[in-house]
Amino acid sequence: MGVVNSVKSFLYFWYLQYTLNTSIYMLEPLEQFLFNVFLVGFLSISAYTFYVFVPAHVVQIYELIFGLRQVPAAT
Amino acid sequence: MSMVETIYMPSENDFRGKTKKFNGVQNGGKISNGCHKKTKQVDEETEKAWEKDFCETFEETPMLAAISTYIGYLILVAVGHVREFLKSIGIGVVKCVAEPKIPGFVPLYQTWESFYSWYVYRRIQDCFCRPVSGVPGAKMVVIDRESNDHRWSFQYTGGHSTVLNFGSYNYLGFSQNSGPCAEEVEQTIKNYGVSVCGSRQELGYLDLHKQMDRLVADYLGVEDAYTVPMGFATNSMNIPSLVGKGCLILSDELNHASLILGCRLSGAKIKTFKHNCMKDLEKNLREAIVDKQPRTHRPWKKILIVVEGVYSMEGSIVKLPEVLRLKKKYKAYLYLDEAHSIGAIGPHGKGVVDYFGLNPRDVDIMMGTFTKSFGAVGGYIGGSQALVNHLRLYSHSAIYSSSMAPGVAQQIVSSMNIMLGRDGTREGEKRIQQLKWNTRYFRRRLQEMGFILYGNKDSPVVPLLMFMPSKIAKFSRESLNRGMGVVVVGFPATPMTKCRARFCLSASHTKEMLDEALQITSDIGDLLAIKYSKAEPPSYSENDVPLVEDS
Numbered sequence: 001m002g003v004v005n006s007v008k009s010f011l012y013f014w015y016l017q018y019t020l021n022t023s024i025y026m027l028e029p030l031e032q033f034l035f036n037v038f039l040v041g042f043l044s045i046s047a048y049t050f051y052v053f054v055p056a057h058v059v060q061i062y063e064l065i066f067g068l069r070q071v072p073a074a075t
Numbered sequence: 076m077s078m079v080e081t082i083y084m085p086s087e088n089d090f091r092g093k094t095k096k097f098n099g100v101q102n103g104g105k106i107s108n109g110c111h112k113k114t115k116q117v118d119e120e121t122e123k124a125w126e127k128d129f130c131e132t133f134e135e136t137p138m139l140a141a142i143s144t145y146i147g148y149l150i151l152v153a154v155g156h157v158r159e160f161l162k163s164i165g166i167g168v169v170k171c172v173a174e175p176k177i178p179g180f181v182p183l184y185q186t187w188e189s190f191y192s193w194y195v196y197r198r199i200q201d202c203f204c205r206p207v208s209g210v211p212g213a214k215m216v217v218i219d220r221e222s223n224d225h226r227w228s229f230q231y232t233g234g235h236s237t238v239l240n241f242g243s244y245n246y247l248g249f250s251q252n253s254g255p256c257a258e259e260v261e262q263t264i265k266n267y268g269v270s271v272c273g274s275r276q277e278l279g280y281l282d283l284h285k286q287m288d289r290l291v292a293d294y295l296g297v298e299d300a301y302t303v304p305m306g307f308a309t310n311s312m313n314i315p316s317l318v319g320k321g322c323l324i325l326s327d328e329l330n331h332a333s334l335i336l337g338c339r340l341s342g343a344k345i346k347t348f349k350h351n352c353m354k355d356l357e358k359n360l361r362e363a364i365v366d367k368q369p370r371t372h373r374p375w376k377k378i379l380i381v382v383e384g385v386y387s388m389e390g391s392i393v394k395l396p397e398v399l400r401l402k403k404k405y406k407a408y409l410y411l412d413e414a415h416s417i418g419a420i421g422p423h424g425k426g427v428v429d430y431f432g433l434n435p436r437d438v439d440i441m442m443g444t445f446t447k448s449f450g451a452v453g454g455y456i457g458g459s460q461a462l463v464n465h466l467r468l469y470s471h472s473a474i475y476s477s478s479m480a481p482g483v484a485q486q487i488v489s490s491m492n493i494m495l496g497r498d499g500t501r502e503g504e505k506r507i508q509q510l511k512w513n514t515r516y517f518r519r520r521l522q523e524m525g526f527i528l529y530g531n532k533d534s535p536v537v538p539l540l541m542f543m544p545s546k547i548a549k550f551s552r553e554s555l556n557r558g559m560g561v562v563v564v565g566f567p568a569t570p571m572t573k574c575r576a577r578f579c580l581s582a583s584h585t586k587e588m589l590d591e592a593l594q595i596t597s598d599i600g601d602l603l604a605i606k607y608s609k610a611e612p613p614s615y616s617e618n619d620v621p622l623v624e625d626s
Contacts, residue, residue: 016549017604023147025545026198028225031154 125396125431130532130615133389136572137607140542144572147543148195155194169193170227191566199544200226202551202563208235210252211243213583217560238555239588241578242562246419246535247506248583249450249490255498256450256489260482267481275467279478287484290491291455294425296435299464300457302487303472304479306414306444307333309454312471314410315341317440318379323363325356325407326381329389334381334412343379344369350389353397356380360405378407384416384427384443388569388577390530390538392420395431399438410440418448419535424494424507430533449494451486453479505623510535510582513589515617517580520593522613525606529575532615537578539596541605547574550599557595 019025024032161167171193174184196203206218217236220229243250251257263283273279284302291300303309314337318324322343326334329350338345346363348355360378367374380402382393395411402409413426421429426443428435435441440458445451456466467473494503514535521528527540541547547563554561565574578592600606 013602016602020543020545020549020603021143021147023151023543023545026151026195026548027154028198035150035154 129392129394131391131530132610133391133529134527134540134608134610136540136542137609140607141572144543147545148571151195151544152190155190158194159190168224170224195544196565197226199548199551199565201229202548205555205560210250211240211245212250213240213245213248213581213585213588214238215240215243215560217555236555236558238558238560239584239592240560241580241592242560243581244415244447244579245450245581245583246415246448246510246579247424247450247490247494248509248581249448249486250583251450255493256486259489260485263485264482269482270480271478273478274476275473275478281478281481281484283481283484283488284478287479287488288455290488290495292457294491294495295441295457296425296428297441297457298460299462300455301463301466301470301473302453302455302479302484303470304453304476304483305472306446306452306454308472308476309442309444309456310334310412311337311340312476313442313456313466314338314381316466316469316471317341317410318343318377321368321373321375322377322379323375324379324381325359325363327351327383327386327393329386330381330383331387331412331414334383338381350386351391351394353394353401356398357401360401360407364405378405379410380407381410382412384411384413385420385531385534385536387415387536388538388564388575390528390534390536392416392427392430392531392534395427395433399433403437408439409437410442411438413441413443414454415447415536417443418494418507419510420533422507424448424503445483445487449487449490451483451490453483453487501623505625506582508620508622510580512617512620512622513580513582513584515615515620516586517578517589517593519613519616520589521596522608522610524593524597524600525608526596526600527608532613535580537580538575539578539605540573540575540607541603542572542574544574546603546605547576549603550576550605553599553602554595557598559592559595 016025019032024035027035158167158169162169171189172184174182176182201220201222206220207215208218209216214237217238219232219234219236221232222229249256267281267283271279271281275284288300288302291302292298303312310331310333314334318338318341320342322341324338324341324343324345326338326345326347327350328347346359348359363375363378366372380398382398384395385392393411398409401407411427416430417426418424420427423429425435426441428438428441435457436459438458440456440462442454442456444454446453456463492498493500494506496503511533514533514537518528518532518537521537521539529538529540530536541550541563544565547565551561551563561576561578563574563576569575584592
């Protein structure tokens with residue numbers, strides 16, 4: 001029970017810091033919910049884009065710099 | 076690296092001998108026969124002696140707090156615009172005034188002020204304008220209210236809470252409904268009635284007013300004084316009768332609205348100088364004297380420097396010895412507004428002139444109010460006999476406004492008699508010393524906890540910086556729940572990114588009340604993470620303030 005309480009107060013403290021520092025604390029509950037949904041959606045789409053494209057780009061740049069291939073033609 | 080930007084904080088080097096300063100060269104490399112240098116040194120030393128005890132800090136804003144504040148305002152403004160758009164297409168309830176779109180008419184509500192008050196201020200409106208009842212002494216009764224429509228409107232729940240009062244201007248603790256002052260006021264109301272029913276020049280000048288004017292003059296140490304029933308009107312209605320067109324007013328950039336209004340009404344040219352910055356003031360004075368009036372290049376008729384004793388939003392004290400030196404050098408006049416400093420600072424409670432140990436006759440116009448320290452209402456202007464004679468004839472408030480109510484005048488007379496010790500007790504001295512002790516103790520403890528405080532170590536107004544509007548809202552609500560009432564201030568009264576809570580200390584606060592308040596503040600500070608300060612611990616303490624014991 002003590003561990004659950006301390007985890008809950010830890011999460012409450014950090015959620016409070018997030019809402020205070022972004023001034024979401026002042027918005028109405030519906031607005032808070034929509035803003036959180038928007039933020040989570042934006043972050044998840046960014047994460048997905050990162051996951052799909054960034055490794056391929058990194059490999060391309062590595063091979064370009066270290067000269068294992070000529071400049072690739074525009075596809 | 077320290078992030079503190081301190082002004083005149085005494086350091087070790089100030090106390091070492093003045094001879095070995097520049098790379099070990101004696102006397103700073105200057106060659107003289109020794110006689111002139113000695114007297115000059117003595118003059119400089121006595122002139123700068125006040126700087127050794129003058130300790131003011133205005134710590135820099137931490138970078139993360141500034142960034143969070145800007146992001147927060149960005150989000151609030153964006154959400155506000157989205158709500159405006161939704162309101163225009165009919166979705167969502169926004170209970171502001173609906174403006175019909177009539178072609179050919181200028182819109183009423185398009186400015187930033189309306190937008191801010193609907194979409195930022197309104198959201199935390201329950202922290203401001205709280206209804207209170209009863210005497211606002213060391214504790215006050217706040218009437219509870221709640222809002223069911225996101226703070227567009229409020230309903231009373233029927234309950235009330237008694238909280239510690241750190242919001243009222245009650246520096247000497249005269250805000251009481253019992254005690255010698257209240258009894259004398261009751262007797263006076265029985266003798267004179269409640270109102271004077273006339274202006275000062277038309278049968279409104281009672282013997283009580285004459286006694287009060289004489290007492291104020293004795294208290295300040297000036298030749299004569301003139302009182303006005305409203306503190307704001309003392310500034311706004313009397314400055315126009317002192318300066319006019321062809322005069323120049325140099326006013327501090329953080330002056331109160333009443334001073335700004337009075338200066339504008341007078342018709343004189345106004346120039347502001349940086350807050351409490353004597354170099355900027357000197358530069359402006361020199362430019363004014365050299366360049367003279369803008370187009371005609373005639374010399375200014377009068378140059379008036381307008382400063383306040385204690386600035387209530389910053390907690391800073393004006394550098395009066397320096398201002399007086401500049402005033403005498405450049406032959407300007409000085410208007411000193413001691414609204415928050417009379418009674419609150421100085422070894423005898425006589426204001427900022429007393430604090431620095433200067434001669435009150437040096438200040439041309441000493442203005443102050445009775446609202447903060449004397450538990451009354453109204454203001455005064457003190458100065459030479461010629462000045463007061465002129466004001467009695469030409470001031471707007473003498474001609475047009477009703478004179479001070481007898482009960483209020485008696486409150487002023489009673490409280491000033493207590494402060495001067497004329498009632499035979501040491502009550503006045505006790506209150507002054509208690510306030511001083513409270514100020515030092517409270518400020519020291521808060522700075523040791525790690526909060527950013529602004530202002531001088533001796534000022535009873537304590538601004539605690541929180542930078543973000545959401546944090547001041549949370550602070551205000553939490554502290555009310557835990558039993559402490561403070562005033563929080565946000566954008567229009569302070570710069571946009573420097574929102575703060577302001578504690579007003581009082582001589583009626585006991586050490587137990589202060590400790591309780593400090594504990595509450597520390598708990599909320601941990602919850603909100605507002606202990607931003609990276610400065611060294613304070614070098615002052617309350618131990619050098621002797622308290623007067625009850626006999």
